[in-house]
Amino acid sequence: MTTEESGVVADWRTYEEQRLPRVLAAALETFGEKGYHGTTTRQLAEAAGMSVPGIYHHYASKQDILFDLMMVIIDELIERSQQALASAEDTPRAQFDALVESLLRFHMHRRRGAMLSTSELRSLEPENRARYVARRDEQQRMLDRIVLAGVESGALSTPYPADASRAIASLCVGVASWYRPDGQYSVDTLLTRFLAITESIVGIR
Amino acid sequence: MTTEESGVVADWRTYEEQRLPRVLAAALETFGEKGYHGTTTRQLAEAAGMSVPGIYHHYASKQDILFDLMMVIIDELIERSQQALASAEDTPRAQFDALVESLLRFHMHRRRGAMLSTSELRSLEPENRARYVARRDEQQRMLDRIVLAGVESGALSTPYPADASRAIASLCVGVASWYRPDGQYSVDTLLTRFLAITESIVGIR
Amino acid sequence: MTTEESGVVADWRTYEEQRLPRVLAAALETFGEKGYHGTTTRQLAEAAGMSVPGIYHHYASKQDILFDLMMVIIDELIERSQQALASAEDTPRAQFDALVESLLRFHMHRRRGAMLSTSELRSLEPENRARYVARRDEQQRMLDRIVLAGVESGALSTPYPADASRAIASLCVGVASWYRPDGQYSVDTLLTRFLAITESIVGIR
Amino acid sequence: MTTEESGVVADWRTYEEQRLPRVLAAALETFGEKGYHGTTTRQLAEAAGMSVPGIYHHYASKQDILFDLMMVIIDELIERSQQALASAEDTPRAQFDALVESLLRFHMHRRRGAMLSTSELRSLEPENRARYVARRDEQQRMLDRIVLAGVESGALSTPYPADASRAIASLCVGVASWYRPDGQYSVDTLLTRFLAITESIVGIR
DNA sequence: CATGAATGAGCTTTCATTCAT
DNA sequence: CATGAATGAAAGCTCATTCAT
Numbered sequence: 001m002t003t004e005e006s007g008v009v010a011d012w013r014t015y016e017e018q019r020l021p022r023v024l025a026a027a028l029e030t031f032g033e034k035g036y037h038g039t040t041t042r043q044l045a046e047a048a049g050m051s052v053p054g055i056y057h058h059y060a061s062k063q064d065i066l067f068d069l070m071m072v073i074i075d076e077l078i079e080r081s082q083q084a085l086a087s088a089e090d091t092p093r094a095q096f097d098a099l100v101e102s103l104l105r106f107h108m109h110r111r112r113g114a115m116l117s118t119s120e121l122r123s124l125e126p127e128n129r130a131r132y133v134a135r136r137d138e139q140q141r142m143l144d145r146i147v148l149a150g151v152e153s154g155a156l157s158t159p160y161p162a163d164a165s166r167a168i169a170s171l172c173v174g175v176a177s178w179y180r181p182d183g184q185y186s187v188d189t190l191l192t193r194f195l196a197i198t199e200s201i202v203g204i205r
Numbered sequence: 206m207t208t209e210e211s212g213v214v215a216d217w218r219t220y221e222e223q224r225l226p227r228v229l230a231a232a233l234e235t236f237g238e239k240g241y242h243g244t245t246t247r248q249l250a251e252a253a254g255m256s257v258p259g260i261y262h263h264y265a266s267k268q269d270i271l272f273d274l275m276m277v278i279i280d281e282l283i284e285r286s287q288q289a290l291a292s293a294e295d296t297p298r299a300q301f302d303a304l305v306e307s308l309l310r311f312h313m314h315r316r317r318g319a320m321l322s323t324s325e326l327r328s329l330e331p332e333n334r335a336r337y338v339a340r341r342d343e344q345q346r347m348l349d350r351i352v353l354a355g356v357e358s359g360a361l362s363t364p365y366p367a368d369a370s371r372a373i374a375s376l377c378v379g380v381a382s383w384y385r386p387d388g389q390y391s392v393d394t395l396l397t398r399f400l401a402i403t404e405s406i407v408g409i410r
Numbered sequence: 411m412t413t414e415e416s417g418v419v420a421d422w423r424t425y426e427e428q429r430l431p432r433v434l435a436a437a438l439e440t441f442g443e444k445g446y447h448g449t450t451t452r453q454l455a456e457a458a459g460m461s462v463p464g465i466y467h468h469y470a471s472k473q474d475i476l477f478d479l480m481m482v483i484i485d486e487l488i489e490r491s492q493q494a495l496a497s498a499e500d501t502p503r504a505q506f507d508a509l510v511e512s513l514l515r516f517h518m519h520r521r522r523g524a525m526l527s528t529s530e531l532r533s534l535e536p537e538n539r540a541r542y543v544a545r546r547d548e549q550q551r552m553l554d555r556i557v558l559a560g561v562e563s564g565a566l567s568t569p570y571p572a573d574a575s576r577a578i579a580s581l582c583v584g585v586a587s588w589y590r591p592d593g594q595y596s597v598d599t600l601l602t603r604f605l606a607i608t609e610s611i612v613g614i615r
Numbered sequence: 616m617t618t619e620e621s622g623v624v625a626d627w628r629t630y631e632e633q634r635l636p637r638v639l640a641a642a643l644e645t646f647g648e649k650g651y652h653g654t655t656t657r658q659l660a661e662a663a664g665m666s667v668p669g670i671y672h673h674y675a676s677k678q679d680i681l682f683d684l685m686m687v688i689i690d691e692l693i694e695r696s697q698q699a700l701a702s703a704e705d706t707p708r709a710q711f712d713a714l715v716e717s718l719l720r721f722h723m724h725r726r727r728g729a730m731l732s733t734s735e736l737r738s739l740e741p742e743n744r745a746r747y748v749a750r751r752d753e754q755q756r757m758l759d760r761i762v763l764a765g766v767e768s769g770a771l772s773t774p775y776p777a778d779a780s781r782a783i784a785s786l787c788v789g790v791a792s793w794y795r796p797d798g799q800y801s802v803d804t805l806l807t808r809f810l811a812i813t814e815s816i817v818g819i820r
Numbered sequence: 821c822a823t824g825a826a827t828g829a830g831c832t833t834t835c836a837t838t839c840a841t
Numbered sequence: 842c843a844t845g846a847a848t849g850a851a852a853g854c855t856c857a858t859t860c861a862t
Contacts, residue, residue: 034327037242041853051827056854058825118382119324122239163390163398166383174379177323178371185368193368200405246836256843258838263842267836444737447652451832461848466833468846528792529734532649573800573808580789581782587733588781595778603778610815656857666822668859677857 009076012083012102015109020072022048023058027069032112036066036123066120067128073113074135077106081142092150093204099143100198101191103172107179108187114176143169147202157203168198214281217288217307220314225277227253228263232274237317241271241328271325272333278318279340282311286347297355298409304348305403306396308377312384313392319381348374352407362408373403419486422493422512425519430482432458433468437479442522446476446533476530477538483523484545487516491552502560503614509553510608511601513582517589518597524586553579557612567613578608624691627698627717630724635687637663638673642684647727651681651738681735682743688728689750692721696757707765708819714758715813716806718787722794723802729791758784762817772818783813 020028026048030039041062045052059065081102088098107114117132124132147165150156158164171194179190225233231253235244246267250257264270286307293303312319322337329337352370355361363369380399386392404410430438436458440449451472455462469475491512498508517524527542534542557575560566568574581604589600635643641663645654656677660667674680696717703713722729732747739747762780765771773779790809796802 035240035242035324037240038328040851042851050825052853053828053855054826057827060854062853123243160390160398163395167399167402170379170383171376174375178375185365190368193365194372197372197402197406201402245834257836258844259842261837445650445652447650448738450830452830462832463834463849464847467848470833472832533653570800570808573805576793577786577809577812580793581786584785584789588785595775600778603775604782607782607812607816611812655855666824667857668823669821671858672821 009079009083012080012087013105015105018110018113020069021058022050023055023065024069024072026050027065028112028116031066031069031120032116036062036120063125063128067124067132069113070117070120070124070132071135073110073117074132074139076110077103077114078135078139078142080106081139085142085146092146092153092155095146096150096156096202096204097195097199099146100168100172100195103143103169104175104191104194105187107172107176108181108190111176111179111181114173118173118176140165140169150202155204158201161202164201168201171198171201214284214288217285217292218310220310223315223318225274226263227255228260228270229274229277231255232270233317233321236271236274236325237321241267241325268330268333272329272337274318275322275325275329275337276340278315278322279337279344281315282308282319283340283344285311286344290347290351297351297358297360300351301355301361301407301409302400302404304351305373305377305400308348308374309380309396309399310392312377312381313386313395316381316384316386319378323378323381345370345374355407360409363406366407369406373406376403376406419489419493422490422497423515425515428520428523430479431468432460433465433475434479434482437475438522438526441476441479441530442526446472446530473535473538477534477542479523480527480530480534480542481545483520483527484542484549486520487513487524488545488549490516491549495552495556502556502563502565505556506560506566506612506614507605507609509556510578510582510605513553513579514585514601514604515597517582517586518591518600521586521589521591524583528583528586550575550579560612565614568611571612574611578611581608581611624694624698627695627702628720630720633725633728635684636673637665638670638680639684639687641665642680643727643731646681646684646735647731651677651735678740678743682739682747684728685732685735685739685747686750688725688732689747689754691725692718692729693750693754695721696754700757700761707761707768707770710761711765711771711817711819712810712814714761715783715787715810718758718784719790719806719809720802722787722791723796723805726791726794726796729788733788733791755780755784765817770819773816776817779816783816786813786816 018025018028023044026044030044030047033039034043041052041055044062044065045055048055055065059068081099084098084102085095088094121129121132144162144165147156147158147161147168151158151161175190175194181187223230223233228249231249235249235252238244239248246257246260249267249270250260253260260270264273286304289303289307290300293299322341326334326337349367349370352361352363352366352373356363356366376399380395384395428435428438433454436454440454440457443449444453451462451465454472454475455465458465465475469478491509494508494512495505498504527546531539531542554572554575557566557568557571557578561568561571585600585604591597633640633643638659641659645659645662648654649658656667656670659677659680660670663670670680674683696714699713699717700710703709732751736744736747759777759780762771762773762776762783766773766776786809790805794805
């Protein structure tokens, strides 16, 4: 299976250790731990194994690092979502299942990035925030469209498709905040369980 | 109905405009908007309508303000939860419904405080964090106990009670991040819907 | 004799030790010695006998200090010039002599400030520079007007009044760069000599 | 007529577009515009059409560039002055006129370099400054000697030869700060005028 | 010479906090 | 409580300079 976009993600279900440039990896680690404003450029540099000016050789500002990181993260989410949809059967339920599975997998494997993006949205400067939010809305609209289409076709059933869509997205995002890859449950176990929950929200039994 | 603790909350279902001392109200507003590290004491003072030394008259440090605020917030949550349980019938389902309803109501009416507590946990200094987490765990254990008891009694049915409990809490907390009191849905509408979802998670049909 | 403007300067001929707020005095000293860009805020603070944040309590930026200093300096020059003209007889020659004497006295007694203003004009940010230059042009136009009027009345005689005016101003400003108050010549000696030179430029014999 | 020194200057009255190595030309432009401390090596490199390491291939430091530039400038001034004296008649007045004319021409045609040298003297490190000042004093002494000799011979007449010499030098230097080659007056016009002024200072009528 | 990556030292500025009044 | 002045510590960022290629 191939996608037009990018070539970074081989298969939407497969997650390798995230490969990020040193600076972004350090930003993910430090911003995730102490927050954007709670992280100093010195800490960031140390985490990156660089000097402070070394950081500034690659990025013009701390803000640019945050923005780039968040864009890299959401770009991966959207690309995987598109691949999931492209590779699934073209029935409402299959499309729904694929997208939710993709969302869940992403928030399990890219936990830190997902949480960081949620909590540091406010730390983006207005222009950057607008660009990020536009991208995030793309992702949300993919789910909105599928739920709505499913309801219209009769495959899904909920009186409030928009609310359901948002609740499902919120549920998936929430997984990132407590799932531990080294916990007792496998990805597949949790997938099965949460897929069942989300399906119940849109009236699949 | 009475509780041992406090006397601030008249009825666990009823939410008035939150009554906070000026400093805490300002902290809720500013920390919520720009984060703890993203807020300066001057901004805090301005939001409180005070001078900076005025702030320090009430609190020894910015950290103390965050800690006090988060404790006030979680104390209210726990007190309401206890009242909800105390006022509900002593059946597993009634207890479950009451606690979830309380959780949901709280995260709808105290959205900002709930979100702030989640995102600024990392900004608490170790000792404060430990005390806060202990208190938050109390709340989580209330739900854990009820789910477990319900499963043991046969009223609830899930093979993974601990996971279910955590997923439910996560769902309720997540509501705070997108619910808008001025949106199109009433509290009761959302309550009904989310109660149904959480019930489905623990096998109530 | 009175002036409408200000009340700082008692008599245009009399110069006391310049009375500047601590920060401006330090700026005059340090900027004058090493230049604006060559002076660090730490050096400035040390010269002012303050801490660095102490400086920023009074001024928002290093640039603001430079601007304020230069405005204070030129304001004094202009005020003294106006007083000189007001106190002189209303004949072309008396007006010319008074203004040149004022210019010369100023550039002898306020040497450092005058030199600093000349050399740091380029260090002013565009908006500040525009405001300063407008003020400096006021001063130049006072001389231009007098020379022109003198030529028209026949009291002065030069075929190029504008050039003469600029050359005279330049001569007076230049005095600041080499006159030493502790040198061998008194103010009055130099005054006499330079007044003779400037008079010769405009054809007074 | 020839000089022992150099061979760069064909005739002391003739000024071609200044021919400087790329780095010095860029230094003249940038240091002149924003000052030595106000110019970064990157700006310098850009102005030179070179890379930053390219600059360091030619010069060991930014300070070395300033020093070299200032020495090149004053060397040209001194060489032209010597040629002017060598080519003039050996009478006090002719010698005086030649030297002043040379000084004036130089400060009209090499305006930027002259102003830069004046304002960046303080940016030279002590050792460099000492060497530069020694050179500049050579130039000043040429004028001092001629004025003194002229007074002694009776051709010139001023009670303060040293002051007069300094004032004349100051006047000539000052020309650089306001003369514009694209202005309304030709070099010759200004020469005539300023020569008359300086002659009046030393009592030539 | 250019490119690109890197850095020690230091820059301007800000922060939380304090103290005298 | 407010005002105003002050500060140690540190923040984000930049500088001149270097080195490998």
